[in-house]
Amino acid sequence: MKVTFYGHSCFLAESGTGAVLFDPFLSGNPSAAVSADQVRCDAILLSHAHGDHVGDAVGIANRLNIPVVAVYELATVLGWQGITAHAQHLGGAHDYPFGRVKFTPAAHGSCMIDEAHQQIVYCGTPASILYTAERRTVFHLGDTALLSDFELVGRLNQVDLMLVPIGDNYTMGPEDAAEAVRMVRPKRVVPCHYDTFPLIAQDPRRFARLVGDVAEVVILKPGESTEV
Ligand code: NI
Numbered sequence: 001m002k003v004t005f006y007g008h009s010c011f012l013a014e015s016g017t018g019a020v021l022f023d024p025f026l027s028g029n030p031s032a033a034v035s036a037d038q039v040r041c042d043a044i045l046l047s048h049a050h051g052d053h054v055g056d057a058v059g060i061a062n063r064l065n066i067p068v069v070a071v072y073e074l075a076t077v078l079g080w081q082g083i084t085a086h087a088q089h090l091g092g093a094h095d096y097p098f099g100r101v102k103f104t105p106a107a108h109g110s111c112m113i114d115e116a117h118q119q120i121v122y123c124g125t126p127a128s129i130l131y132t133a134e135r136r137t138v139f140h141l142g143d144t145a146l147l148s149d150f151e152l153v154g155r156l157n158q159v160d161l162m163l164v165p166i167g168d169n170y171t172m173g174p175e176d177a178a179e180a181v182r183m184v185r186p187k188r189v190v191p192c193h194y195d196t197f198p199l200i201a202q203d204p205r206r207f208a209r210l211v212g213d214v215a216e217v218v219i220l221k222p223g224e225s226t227e228v
């Protein structure tokens with residue numbers, strides 16, 4: 001499986017069964033390595049409803065006529081916007097032609113902001129995403145605090161590649177992210193959700209030092225890929 005970092009929390013995972021796009025925040029993302037008009041995939045997987053994760057999901061889903069997979073409440077809200085959304089929920093897995101998707105708990109928010117009416121649109125619980133294709137498993141944590149639940153994910157799954165936020169302020173910082181790696185014990189880990197904005201500036205090499213030899217840390221610049 002080839003996994004390409006497109007900036008912030010957006011990754012493309014490609015294998016013989018298809019290509020899935022995680023959290024496609026591309027328009028308005030200063031670090032985006034591909035445009036929403038040009039990216040290609042067979043499905044979009046969303047961790048939660050915040051703008052820097054849903055991003056261009058509706059536009060890409062419409063252009064390519066592909067499904068979006070999200071937890072039930074977010075899938076419902078996106079369905080109102082005219083796209084095909086497959087609803088799952090925490091703890092449930094489903095097999096698609098493009099691979100297996102399972103949502104696991106994350107500790108964060110998940111809503112959309114209706115500026116015009118100064119209202120918050122509830123979109124259910126945030127999630128982390130286990131994606132398996134061709135016997136390779138990627139664990140995309142989305143936005144989350146450190147949870148003891150990650151220990152369980154690591155015990156029950158052989159994670160080949162963990163995609164972990166390290167930006168601090170809204171999510172785990174480097175120390176907590178390194179502890180999450182010690183719980184999940186993936187073969188390889190790529191840090192994300194940092195440096196997009198000054199508020200989440202981090203040195204990923206410091207994260208790599210904190211992880212030590214527990215897992216192989218691969219620091220990707222937007223546009224770069226890793227094979228698992
Ligand atoms: Ni968020």
Ligand code: MN
Binds near residue numbers: 052
């Ligand atoms: Mn975020």
